[in-house]
Amino acid sequence: MKTEHKEKMKKRRRNLKLTVAYDGTNYHGFQRQNKCVAVQNVLEEVLPSIFGDSIEIAAAGRTDAGVHARGQVINFFSDGMIPLENIPRAANRLLPKDIVVTDAQVVDRDFSALHSAKRKKYIYKLHHNKIPDPFLRRYSWHYEYSLQLEPMQEALSQLVGKHDFSAFRAAGGAPGSPVRTLYEASCQKKGDIFTFCFWGNGFLYHMVRNIIGTVVKVGNGKISPAEFAEIVQSRDRNKAGKTAPAAGLTLWQVYY
Amino acid sequence: MKTEHKEKMKKRRRNLKLTVAYDGTNYHGFQRQNKCVAVQNVLEEVLPSIFGDSIEIAAAGRTDAGVHARGQVINFFSDGMIPLENIPRAANRLLPKDIVVTDAQVVDRDFSALHSAKRKKYIYKLHHNKIPDPFLRRYSWHYEYSLQLEPMQEALSQLVGKHDFSAFRAAGGAPGSPVRTLYEASCQKKGDIFTFCFWGNGFLYHMVRNIIGTVVKVGNGKISPAEFAEIVQSRDRNKAGKTAPAAGLTLWQVYY
Numbered sequence: 001m002k003t004e005h006k007e008k009m010k011k012r013r014r015n016l017k018l019t020v021a022y023d024g025t026n027y028h029g030f031q032r033q034n035k036c037v038a039v040q041n042v043l044e045e046v047l048p049s050i051f052g053d054s055i056e057i058a059a060a061g062r063t064d065a066g067v068h069a070r071g072q073v074i075n076f077f078s079d080g081m082i083p084l085e086n087i088p089r090a091a092n093r094l095l096p097k098d099i100v101v102t103d104a105q106v107v108d109r110d111f112s113a114l115h116s117a118k119r120k121k122y123i124y125k126l127h128h129n130k131i132p133d134p135f136l137r138r139y140s141w142h143y144e145y146s147l148q149l150e151p152m153q154e155a156l157s158q159l160v161g162k163h164d165f166s167a168f169r170a171a172g173g174a175p176g177s178p179v180r181t182l183y184e185a186s187c188q189k190k191g192d193i194f195t196f197c198f199w200g201n202g203f204l205y206h207m208v209r210n211i212i213g214t215v216v217k218v219g220n221g222k223i224s225p226a227e228f229a230e231i232v233q234s235r236d237r238n239k240a241g242k243t244a245p246a247a248g249l250t251l252w253q254v255y256y
Numbered sequence: 257m258k259t260e261h262k263e264k265m266k267k268r269r270r271n272l273k274l275t276v277a278y279d280g281t282n283y284h285g286f287q288r289q290n291k292c293v294a295v296q297n298v299l300e301e302v303l304p305s306i307f308g309d310s311i312e313i314a315a316a317g318r319t320d321a322g323v324h325a326r327g328q329v330i331n332f333f334s335d336g337m338i339p340l341e342n343i344p345r346a347a348n349r350l351l352p353k354d355i356v357v358t359d360a361q362v363v364d365r366d367f368s369a370l371h372s373a374k375r376k377k378y379i380y381k382l383h384h385n386k387i388p389d390p391f392l393r394r395y396s397w398h399y400e401y402s403l404q405l406e407p408m409q410e411a412l413s414q415l416v417g418k419h420d421f422s423a424f425r426a427a428g429g430a431p432g433s434p435v436r437t438l439y440e441a442s443c444q445k446k447g448d449i450f451t452f453c454f455w456g457n458g459f460l461y462h463m464v465r466n467i468i469g470t471v472v473k474v475g476n477g478k479i480s481p482a483e484f485a486e487i488v489q490s491r492d493r494n495k496a497g498k499t500a501p502a503a504g505l506t507l508w509q510v511y512y
Contacts, residue, residue, distance in 0.1 A: 023390040068391070088387060097393045131344060134279040135324070137353045139391065 009056065012077040015111055018087070019103040024068045025138045025247070026098060031062045039063075039099060043074065046094045050087065051080025060113045060254040061120060064206070066246030068139065071102075071121075071253040075113040111256075119183070119255035122208045124196040124248045126216070140193070141212075141248040147219040149189045155218040155228035156196070159185040159211065166235035168214070170206035170243065178204060178235070185211070197252075206243050213241035265312065268333035271367055274343070275359040280324045281394045281503070282354060287318045295319075295355060299330065302350045306343065307336025316369045316510040317376060320462070322502030324395065327358075327377075327509040331369040367512075375439070375511035378464045380452040380504045382472070396449070397468075397504040403475040405445045411474045411484035412452070415441040415467070422491035424470070426462030426499065434460060434491070441467070453508075462499050469497035 022039050024030075032040040040057055047055045060073040082090060087104035095101070110116075125140040127133055132142045159182050166178040184199035196215075198208050214231060217223050223231075231239045278295050280286075288296040296313055303311045316329040338346060343360035351357070366372075381396040383389055388398045415438050422434040440455035452471075454464050470487060473479050479487075487495045 021390050023393075070391075092388060097388065098390045100388050100390050102387050131358050132348060132353065132356050134277050134354045134356050135326075135395065137279075 009077045010109060012053070013079045013081075015075060015077050015107050015109050016087075017073060017075045017105045017107040017111060017113065018091075018101050020072045020074060021070050021100045021102050022068060022072065023098040023138065024063060024066050027065065029063055029065045029067065030059055030069070030072065039069075039072075042096065042099055047076075047091065049094065050082055050090045051078040053079050058112055058114045060117045061203075061251050063249075063251050064246055067249045067251070069251040072251055073113045073117070073254045073256075075107065075111060113254075116256050117202075117254050119199060119201055120203060121184075121197065121199045121252040121255075122203065123250045123252045124198070124208060124212050124244070125250075126194040126196070126212070126244075126248055127192060128194055129192045136193075138247055139250075141245045143216065145220055147194070147216065148221065149187060149194070149219070151221075151225050152187050152194075152215050152219040154225040155215050156185040156187055156211075158225070158229045158232065163232060164235055165204055165207055165232070167231050167237055167240045168207045168210035169204040169237060170210065171237070172205065180204065180207070187215075208249060209244040209246070210237075210240055212244035212248070215241075216244065217241045265333045266365060268309070269335045269337075271331060271333050271363050271365050272343075273329060273331045273361045273363040273367060273369065274347075274357050276328045276330060277326050277356045277358050278324060278328065279354040279394065280319060280322050283321065285319055285321045285323065286315055286325070286328065295325075295328075298352065298355055303332075303347065305350065306338055306346045307334040309335050314368055314370045316373045317459075317507050319505075319507050320502055323505045323507065325507040328507055329369045329373070329510045329512075331363065331367060369510075372512050373458075373510050375455065375457055376459060377440075377453065377455045377508040377511075378459065379506045379508045380454070380464060380468050380500070381506075382450040382452070382468070382504055383448060384450055385448045392449075394503055395506075397501045399472065401476055403450070403472065404477065405443060405450070405475070407477075407481050408443050408450075408471050408475040410481040411471050412441040412443055412467075414481070414485045414488065419488060420491050421460055421463055421488070423487050423493055423496045424463045424466035425460040425493060426466065427493070428461065436460065436463075443471075464505060465500040465502070466493075466496055468500035468504070471497075472500065473497045 028036040028038050030039045055076045057074045057076050088101045091101040127136045127140040127142045128147050130144050162181045164178050165180050180202050182200040187196045218228050284292040284294050286295045311332045313330045313332050344357045347357040383392045383396040383398045384403050386400050418437045420434050421436050425434055436458050438456040443452045474484050
């Protein structure tokens with residue numbers, strides 16, 4: 001029955017791929033919720049009025065409550081005739097200002113925003129200062145304790161490559177292999193902003209925020225880069241640090 | 257009676273000067289309101305619990321609803337004994353996250369945040385792009401039409417010096433001389449962000465936003481820099497452009 005429905009959807013005129021940016025502060029994550037408002041609820045409410053048919057969205061990544069996106073990717077099948085180049089403007093006129101469609105493409109019938117994704121990039125921002133900044137509070141973790149860049153860079157470099165990331169996997173995530181490949185795990189500092197970049201073939205539930213919560217212990221001198229490596233090898237979530245706040249995290253880009 | 261009250265206040269132990277940064281998006285301006293929440297309402301509610309006495313704030317500038325501040329300055333007299341260096345942390349623990357005390361000083365008894373201010377700097381940000389940005393929407397004017405930097409720079413340079421700014425004065429502002437001196441009126445562009453800087457000995461009600469609304473007509477090619485100068489000389493508010501959106505404006509710094 002479900003397959004039948006999917007096949008029916010696939011007979012629609014176009015498979016549309018939209019890139020979506022959002023300030024996640026006021027949403028309960030991306031994935032549709034019944035009792036609270038997620039980004040998907042808003043998109044599935046607004047897009048039908050542009051396309052003229054009901055919309056069922058598949059998305060590249062399920063961002064959590066408070067997590068942001070610059071390059072979330074969604075796709076759906078539609079018979080709607082609106083010219084491609086008019087889609088972002090038409091959507092943005094109806095969407096709340098914290099959700100923006102930045103691009104629209106027609107893609108192959110077998111493209112899936114979720115299943116076709118090959119790599120993803122996440123950026124995490126930390127504001128390192130005794131005094132908070134009201135303009136950064138929605139988009140960074142405000143951290144006021146001692147924090148050294150170099151030990152964090154050393155710890156993160158050990159994550160590059162293919163690893164079992166069980167130590168950073170949240171309870172409650174989907175089952176499946178905990179092995180992922182990271183192409184980049186880095187940290188740069190500019191003024192009082194630390195920017196962490198993670199680029200990989202996939203990410204476990206809470207993986208980036210759990211890595212951040214642990215690597216900050218390295219930056220703070222509580223554990224050494226070698227102990228960080230031991231935590232990874234232990235595959236024991238209880239040995240790693242706390243989950244870092246959602247506000248600092250942004251799904252930056254999805255690669256197909 | 258009012259003078260008597262002021263004299264009584266002045267007998268308190270310290271005259272305190274606080275620097276305050278705030279994201280003005282959710283406030284009805286700085287100045288205390290009865291029916292809605294202004295930044296001053298919040299400060300006058302929170303600060304007494306730190307100082308132990310009632311607080312009456314004087315502020316350098318009354319920012320409008322939706323306008324931000326990095327360097328708003330307030331002062332008040334208090335008998336409270338809290339050590340100076342503990343004030344920002346104690347205040348920020350109690351304040352909502354969009355209002356931050358960034359600095360505290362003890363100042364001379366005759367210092368007034370309002371009357372002692374010699375110069376102020378305002379920054380206005382405009383995001384020039386067909387597509388809005390959900391992370392800039394609270395802090396900039398999203399402008400999607402043609403916009404040239406050089407004509408705006410030429411127009412603004414004519415504002416430097418001592419001028420009658422009646423053409424940019426909002427109805428409803430306080431009476432008094434419309435003459436102000438600007439030391440800087442400039443515009444720079446980085447990527448798709450235009451940053452306007454105004455530095456002067458004082459500003460009329462809505463003056464910066466009215467200048468922006470007019471100079472953008474120059475950037476858009478609707479009027480020339482020479483016609484901009486004629487509008488200034490006309491001293492006629494009806495000849496100038498619309499008031500630019502509040503979100504782009506930040507009270508950057510106050511000089512004493």
